[in-house]
Amino acid sequence: MRPTTSTSASLPAVALPSVGTALRVVESLLLSGGQRTARRNAWTAVQEDRRRARDRVEAQHVLEAVSGRTSEAASDRTSRAT
Structure with a gap:
């Protein structure tokens, strides 16, 4: 009988961090607290x-749409008055 070599059964699934999370970790390692706050x-x-x-x-x-409508309405009124 051969021993099983499957590691997926013995290791729990771990979610990989997002890019944003990874960048924040690197940022926290490289920058002091004040610089990090200023950057954010x-x-x-x-x-x-x-x-x-x-x-x-x-x-x-x-505003352009409204002014276009009001100028059209004003020109309609002046053309009807003549």
């Missing part, structure tokens, strides 16, 4: 700037 704050600021930029573009599109 900077990244949060970048994300907020991007969100505000998307909001500005959306607001600009809405």
Whole structure:
């Protein structure tokens, strides 16, 4: 009788960490606490700037759409008055 060589039966399944988790571990090893906090704050600021930029573009599109409609309505009124 041969001994079984299957290791999957004896070892529990372990989930591999995500790339983000791995980067945070490396970051914690390389940077001190203050630098790590500053880096995260900077990244949060970048994300907020991007969100505000998307909001500005959306607001600009809405304003352009509304101003286009109001200028059409105004020109309709002036053409009907003549």
